[in-house]
Amino acid sequence: MAVKKILMLVGDYVEDYEVMVPFQMLLMVGHEVHAVCPDKKAGDHVRTAVHDFEGDQTYSEKPGHNFTLNADFAAVDPAAYDALVIPGGRAPEYIRLNPRVIEIVKHFAGAKKPIAAVCHGQQVLVAADVVAGCQCMAYPAVQPDIERAGGTYVGPNATFTNAVVSGNLVTGPAWPAHPEWIRKFLGLLGTKIEP
Template sequence: MPGKKILMLVGEFTEEYEIFVYQQAMEAVGHTVHCVCPDKKAGDIIATSLHDFEGHQTYTEKPGHNFQINKSFDEVNLDQYHAVYCAGGRGPEYIRTDKRVQAMVRHFHETKKPIFTICHGVQILVAVDGVVRGKKVAALAACEPEVTLAGGTYIDLTPTQAYVDGTMVSAKGWTALAAFIRECLKVLGTEIKHAD
C-alpha cells in the first residue's frame, strides 16, 4: 500500500511533542506529513511550546524547540491529502479564526476524509460548523464546553487513551500519543506486522 499524505495544521506555540513525535512516527512508516501554518512558507520557523502537568490547577507552559515548516501554506492542494491533523497547544486558539484554515477543515469534513485532533486541536474543529456535531470527541478537559456547544459529546479519557468515532481520532494530550498514533494508523489503513 502506498503511503498517505497528511496535512498538519500548526501555529506559533503549538505543542512540540504533538508536532515532532506525530510527524516522525508517521514518516517512519512511510506516510508524508506536510506541516503548514498560515502565512508561513516552507523553511520558515515557528516557536513551539511544551505543556506539562506538575500538580497545579492547570498545565504549565515552557518554551519548546523551534520547528521548521515543510510546506508553504498558500501552495496546499487539499485534494492531494488523505487526512488532516490538528495538533494542540496554543496554536489552535489563533489559527482557528483564519478563514483559510476553516476552509481546509471544512474540505476534510465534507469529503469525509479522516480528521485527527489532540489536546487543544479541537478548537480548530469547533470553529467550523458541523465538524464535531454528533461526534464523540476527546480533548484537553478545558475544551469540554466548546465541544458541547458545537454539538459534540466530550469524552473524558485517561491521559494515555485515544478515541475513535468513525474516521475521527482524538485524545487528551501528548501523553496519549502512542495510542493516538496507533488509532490514526488504523484509520489510514496502515498495518504494522512483526516477524516471528
C-alpha cells in the same frame, strides 16, 4: 503499504510533543507529511511550547524547540491530501480565526477523510463546525466548546492516555495519549506496519 499524503496544520506555540512526535512517527512509517502554518512557507519555522502536567490546576508551559515547516500554506490543495493532523498547544486558538484553515478542515470533514486532533486542536474542529454528533476527547478546558458545538465530550482518564474514534475523527486529550491516538489514526489510514 500505500503511502498516504498527510497535512498537518500548526502555528507558533504549538505543543512541542504534539507536533514533533506525530510528524516524525508518520514519516517513520512511510507516509508523506506536509506541515504548514498560515502566513508561512517551507523553510520557515514555528516556535513550540512544552505543556506539562505537574499537579497544578492546569498545565505548565515552557519553551520548546523551533519546528521547521516543509510546505507552503498558501499552496495547500486539501484535495491532494489523504488525511489531516491538528496538534494542540496555543496555536489552535488563533489559527482557527483564519478562514482558509476553516475551509481546509471542512474539506477533510466533508470528504470523510481521517482527521486526527489532540489536546486543544479540537478548538479548530469546533470552529469549523465538524464535531456535531461526534464523540471527542480533548484537554478538559475544551469540553464546553465541544458540547456547545453538538459533540459529546469523552473525559480523559487520570493519565490522559486514551483516544477515541468517531467516524473519521480520532481525538485525544494531550500528548500522553500519543500511543493510542496515533495507533487509532494509523488504523483509520489503513497503515500496516510490518515486523
